[in-house]
Amino acid sequence: MAPARPGNIRLLGGLSLLLAAASLLWLFQGLGDGNRGFIMQLRAIKLAALITVAAGIGVSTVLFQTVAGNRVLTPSIMGFDSLYVLLQTAMVASFGASGFAAVSDVPKFVMEVAVMCGLAIVLFGTLLGQGTRDIGRTILTGIILGVMFRSGSQLLGRLIDPNEFAVVQAATVANFSRANSTLLPAGAAMCAAGIAVAMWLAPRLDVMALGRDVAVSLGLRFGRMILVTLGLVAVLVSVSTALVGPLSLFGPAAFFGLVVTGIAHGLAQTHRHEVLLPAAALIAANILVIGQTVFERVIGQQAAMPVVIEFAGGLFFLYLLLKGRIR
Secondary structure, eight states, X not given: OOOOOHHHHHHHHXXXXXXXXXXXXXXXXXXXXXXXXXXXXXXXXXXXXXXXXXXXXXXXXXXXXXXXXXXXXXXXXXXXHHHHHHHHHHHHHHHHHHHHHHSOHHHHHHHHHHHHHHHHHHHHHHHHTTOTTXXXXXXXXXXXXXXXXXXXXXXXXXXXXXXXXXXXXXXXXXXXXXXXXXXXXXXXXXXXXXXXHHHHTHHHHHHHTTOHHHHHHTTOOHHHHHHHHHHHHHHHHXXXXXXXXXXXXXXXXXXXXXXXXXXXXXHHOOOOHHHHHHHHHHHHHHHHHHHHHIXXXXXXXXXXXHHHHHXXXXXXXXXXXXXXXXX
16 A cells, blocks of 8 residues: 555644644633633533544545445435434433433433444345445435434424423434533544544545446455445444434535535545545544634624534535536
8 A cells, every 4th residue: 555645644734733723722712710620621521522523424424425436425315313313202202301301321322323323234234235236226215214214203293292392302403512421432432443444444445436347356345345334334423413413404414524525535635545534534623623612712602503514515515516526
């Protein structure tokens, strides 16, 4: 494997330094004379959640686009977020608002990740097991399942008490302040393990990106590689969603992943995944940490970052289309 170009090393080093500076600003900006230890602990938890979720979304989007062979698609179209909302709605409908609040965080986190990953295993295993040329059918099935899950959660939402529906709404909006210090180490470790495996597979991902026929002729076990890659996508998306809630229910994270991968391809100027994967993770983390700092500390939460992501992401998407960068 050829070593990374000096330009790419400088890019990753610069992004790492920028993230370090943004993290220090997040931790120490406006730190008053109050209980600094308590405040720093809360900020550190939220910072860890921002970086974990950003890295998970950035890397999973690169992996999914490699599998699909299309830079327009993101994992959000596969229905994971809609399934998360359906799970929350079903639990509130089954246990009531007080019963839902009483459910312990750990078993709830394990159940959410297990169900979402289980869906991925059933979906990918069943469809791709019949032939690895069915990527398009797998994606279409994911879109249909997402619509079904969303319709199911809306139906349940109309049947439950309005106060319980308010609980569902609060539980299904991404909130980094909700990141649980008990769950965060396990979630961060799972994301880190998934990213480490993706980096280990980077040379094979480069070959897979050449297309099925070329990859098979070069000796790559294409079907198994597709399943492993989609499994990594499922783990990264499931853990990120279970930690802070669905970022993509109303679209922002779909644009967020698109923006991140677009910037990564534009800056790295390479198709090598050993560069694209860490670049996407660092760019996503920088956007979330800097964006959250601006919205919380500069403008006092007078706007919502997802709204800006949706607006800026839409403009960036149009830019990529007009420039012919999307295919």
